[in-house]
Amino acid sequence: MxxxxxxxxxxxxxxxxxxxxxxxxxxxxxxxxxxxxxxxxxxxxxxxxxxxxxxxxxxxxxxxxxxxxxxxxxxxxxxxxxxxxxxxxxxxxxxxxxxxxxxxxxxxxxxxxxxxxxxxxxxxxKPVMLDLPHSKEFVGQSLHYSIHNIDRFKGKHVLISGGGNSAVDWANELEPIAKKVTLIYRKSSFKGIESNVTKMKRSSVQVLTPYELAGLRGKGGQLSSAIIENTEQAAFEEVEIDELLVNHGFxxxxxxxxxxxxxxxxxxxxxxxxxxxxxxxxxxxxxxxxxxxxxxxxxxxxxxxxxxxxxxxxxxxxxxxxxxxxxxxxxxxxxxx
Ligand SMILES: Cc1cc2nc3c(=O)[nH]c(=O)nc-3n(C[C@H](O)[C@H](O)[C@H](O)COP(=O)(O)OP(=O)(O)OC[C@H]3O[C@@H](n4cnc5c(N)ncnc54)[C@H](O)[C@@H]3O)c2cc1C
Structure with missing residues (x-):
């Protein structure tokens, strides 16, 4: 009662x-x-x-x-x-x-x-997940939708896909500790807050636009490279990476x-x-x-x-x-x- x-x-x-x-x-x-x-x-x-x-x-x-x-x-x-x-x-x-x-x-x-x-x-x-063949086999190992242990990115080449606040914030956070940070975004202008975008563009972060992820390579959960597409020129290139962070929204x-x-x-x-x-x-x-x-x-x-x-x-x-x-x-x- x-x-x-x-x-x-x-x-x-x-x-x-x-x-x-x-x-x-x-x-x-x-x-x-x-x-x-x-x-x-x-x-x-x-x-x-x-x-x-x-x-x-x-x-x-x-x-x-x-x-x-x-x-x-x-x-x-x-x-x-x-x-x-x-x-x-x-x-x-x-x-x-x-x-x-x-x-x-x-x-x-x-x-x-x-x-x-x-x-x-x-x-x-629930984050928007990558819709690429085999992407699921890398999730939680070298493909991340969020970061719970920033130390694992130390000395690594990190590829970030996305152009909103989260992607830009993470590029700035990871830049001092990673070996290299590359950020690709499908549009040419960013949605992130201006001062963060400026900070990223002035840093060593390699910013590539308009680019999209087109494929992933690796084995046993560990990525070795990503295929990225320059969508303006329909040109593909392969970049060696250690970690991939996807920030495509929620x-x-x-x-x-x-x-x-x-x-x-x-x-x-x-x-x-x-x-x-x-x-x-x-x-x-x-x-x-x-x-x-x-x-x-x-x-x-x-x-x-x-x-x-x-x-x-x-x-x-x-x-x-x-x-x-x-x-x-x-x-x-x-x-x-
Ligand atoms: C990657 C990222 C970075 C961000 N960075 C910043 C930042 O730097 N500064 C800033 O100000 N904001 C930032 N934000 C936004 C900020 O996180 C949100 O504005 C904030 O979390 C909103 O808080 P909330 O309590 O309203 O909702 P939430 O944090 O979403 O919490 C809602 C909770 O309700 C629970 N819930 C939902 N439905 C039910 C139900 N029916 N029964 C019981 N429980 C339920 C959920 O499990 C969840 O735990 C960021 C967001 C993201 C995703």
Whole structure:
């Protein structure tokens, strides 16, 4: 039998960077908080795709690795002791006649909550894979879609395929440690952020455009060369390589929440300036939240989380105006106090 104290004030679905910071802020507002994460670990895309990449676009933190950011966020999220549930995918919701939500996970477990904050990112974390003969036999050995151990690229010739932020970022990160970095891109102008593209072009990275991967050679999982095509001239060449990094983007598959009945676009869930979705009591933050001029950046999500939490608190206590704003008002309780 469900008890009143089984009902949480806020359940955050998704334990990525934005969900984690949202949980911290929710604790600050003394909301009974639960995080439900599909993966067996926290950290979302940062842990999954780029624990070793250096992040440089969070205010006040000139640089830190993805892993350091995740460690810090987990520590911060645990300040107010939220309940953390791992390895459950939330599939469905219903509303009880008493007004609270009942969330059902893929394993049938039910979670009871007065409000829901969706921090589910782009749903699935699946990179666009290479569609070349034999490419699968190199995956995880010398063909990578993400980097979990940057040291393995030391002294190697690394070929990067892609022209977005990730590809350009990795070219700059690997250039000082690899023997050589070659980057090929199918277009002539880059999508990556300007200063990073400039840095790459001024470095020793060999940049080839418009080029595409046309074939791979090697054996036993180890690549020995790649066939690349200059698509303007329809000319092929073979380059010797040790490692191949493919950054061709990600599939957006928002998963079960697409059937929840909220206003939704291909890129995510439509929210208003309170981070409310079209279903009262359900809010969205981070990559999944869509509004005009949205930037899918971690720092932006760190503002959306507190907005959603404050909106959730107001939803539960409509007569309780927002008076608390700054974390500096929080003094951790000591044993003597
Ligand atoms: C290679 C790469 C490099 C990047 N570099 C930077 C950078 O330098 N700076 C920057 O600001 N941003 C960067 N980004 C973007 C940044 O990672 C995202 O903006 C950020 O991760 C969004 O956080 P989030 O918490 O909204 O979502 P996510 O990190 O995607 O986390 C969402 C979590 O929700 C879980 N989930 C989804 N559906 C469910 C469900 N139904 N039930 C339970 N759990 C669910 C997922 O498993 C996932 O763990 C980069 C992205 C990539 C891919």
């Amino acid at each position: 469900m008890q009143q104290n089984d009902i949480y004030d806020v359940t955050i679905i998704g334990g990525g960077p934005v969900g984690l910071f949202t949980a911290f802020y929710s604790g600050m507002r003394e909301m009974k908080t639960k995080i439900i994460e599909y993966l067996p670990y926290l950290g979302g895309k940062v842990s999954y795709f780029y624990p070793e990449k250096i992040i440089r676009d969070i205010g006040g933190i000139p640089q830190l690795s993805g892993e350091e950011l995740t460690t810090n966020l987990i520590e911060q999220a645990k300040t107010f002791d939220p309940t953390i549930v791992l390895e459950e995918q939330v599939m469905d919701w219903q509303k009880h006649e008493d007004g609270y939500f009942i969330l059902t996970s893929d394993n049938g477990v039910k979670h009871y909550t007065k409000t829901v904050i969706l921090a589910t990112g782009f749903g699935s974390l 599939h957006i598959d928002l998963g079960p929440i697409t059937k929840w009945g909220m206003d939704i676009t291909e890129a995510g869930i439509v929210v208003n300036s309170s981070m409310s979705t079209s279903i009262p009591g359900i809010f969205a933050v981070g990559d999944i939240a869509q509004y005009k001029n949205k930037l899918p950046l971690i720092a932006g999500g760190f503002n959306e989380g507190p907005i959603a939490v404050n909106s959730a608190k107001l939803y539960i206590h409509p007569k309780d105006p927002l008076t608390h704003l700054y974390s500096t008002h929080y003094e951790p309780l000591t044993k003597d106090s």
